[in-house]
Amino acid sequence: MLKTYINSTIFFFKQIRKTIFLNLFNTIITLLIILLISVASIHAFKWLIFKANWKVVISNLPLYAFGSFPPDEQWRPATWIISLLLLSIFTLCGPEWRWLRKNLLIVWLGTIPLGLYLLYGGLGLSPIMSRHWGGLTLTILLTVFSSLLSLPLGIVLALCRQSSLPLTQKVSSIYIDVMRAIPLIAVLFFGQLLIPLFLPLGMEIDRVWRAIFAFTLFVSAYIAEDIRGGLQSIPNTQIEAANSLGLNQYQIIQFILIPQALRIALPALTNQSIGLFQNTSLMAILGLVELLGIGRSILANPEFIGQYIEVYVWLACVYWIVCTIMAVLARHLEKRMTINQANF
């Protein structure tokens, strides 16, 4: 017992020596790194515990989460966010019952009308204008709606770019290439300015939906390219086989091309939605008070002036945590999809 223990510790140290102290150069680098890390972490701890004034975060927690949503109604966005969180945890660690797993997608889709109902109000809840939305709620809302709207548009664009009709092919190619050439902030800014110009007289869209449409127009071009990659990797023999079975054009697209292309493009698509979540922060410059915008407006408050580090570190933590949750969910989904593929 003791001997195996000693042996394993010796093995452990040998392994460490092999990976960290291989030669003189490596040893020097390792020692330097250890020194650097210890100095940095001592300073960071000192700052975290003694110097930092976390009042700017703690006293404003509802603002970060819900923006200027009326205080009496804040349980509504809170319910939505908590239900999303619970659903993520349940998806990751819940039981493996087959019927439940099959219906989980429907539950996920059901969170969207639930969120809209809870935020907008009506039907028993008091209605609330979209200019009161803000904070993490608005960030999540922008991400969810833009990615949901851009997926079908992206699929259509990808199919058009692959089609044999020259006109549709040209138009969608030009659209995709132009959208991919211009920066996102330009699309968002001109979306705020130009969308009202292109609408008929008397018709108006509020800022939040203009932002969602601009994000959709931008992201769908990227999604289209990802799906096109998936479409191109489907061997031509599959289409020939479907043709010989007597499927028509639309059946081939619906049952053969799209499911496989989506499955292949899945990692790229989940990366797009994580990128989209980060990019919603750009709306802070364009006048929406989402998570970063709230941070900016809190810093403009004379009571908290100059406490940049606390606010930015806190915001970075929130973004990091949500991104990591999304990445873990995405990996879970990818694993599930490949398992399904093996079963077929």
Add this chain to the structure above:
Amino acid sequence: MKINQKLFLQFGICIIFFGLIGILINNLTINLIRTGLGFNFSWLFKPASFALAEHPLPYTSSDSYAWALFIGWLNSLKVIVSSLILATFLGTLIGFARTGTNSLLGLISAGYITIIRQTPLLLQLMFWYFVGFLGLKDNMFIQIKNILNISNQGIEFSGLTFSSEFLALLFGLSIFTSAYIAEVIRGGILSVSRGQWEAFRSLGISERKGLTLIILPQALPAIIPGLTSQYLNLAKNSTLAIAVGYSDIYAINDTIINQTGRAIECFIILLISFLLLNLLITNTMEIINRLILKSREYS
């Protein structure tokens, strides 16, 4: 039968498409007439009457809008090229550290990559600007014999001055892009087969020499396309300059729209400037790619 169906389909899509465009343009003209702006580019040659903090070429506020836009384009180019070089350097170092044998170094670079990639670029830029540079003291913070001055005004290095806006943008963009470039480099290095590593090790070539002389040249064809797309992303991300107050092409377009209200013309100008920037980057990378392929042929 089949061809007829196709023609019919295309005809239908054609009608829908042009109908949609027609409706949009109709709405646009109605709205433009209503606001009394119209569509022309003659305003480009009127005096801009706004000052620019940074201009590589001589500029005064009585110069034309067109000249102001050109200055902005040059400013964009300046920050893109310099952060491109810095990001490549940093990214290569981190990519090597990530694939190297020292596991502690690998762990740290992995942590660096996740932290940088999982937080928004805009947040990082604001951090660099408000905490990194404006957080410095008013008076000269570090002075080394009048050669290097670091203060909240920026950095002065033997006569060359860099404003804090430029530096915040430079650091933010380079650090953000370096995390992505590191992943590209790592992917390229991993794409070289293990046999090559074993071969140079068994020949007694040192680890560093093997990496630079044997592995990297073989990894380059896999690295270059990924690097090009990262450079294009960097060029697009440089428009976030407006958050730190650096006058790049997008910020100047923004100012002009606020002054004149000519949103559509400015959109077209921005589109053309980015087309030029993208062409510049892709063509340069294409030349580099060809040079690499050529050098492999002769050796």
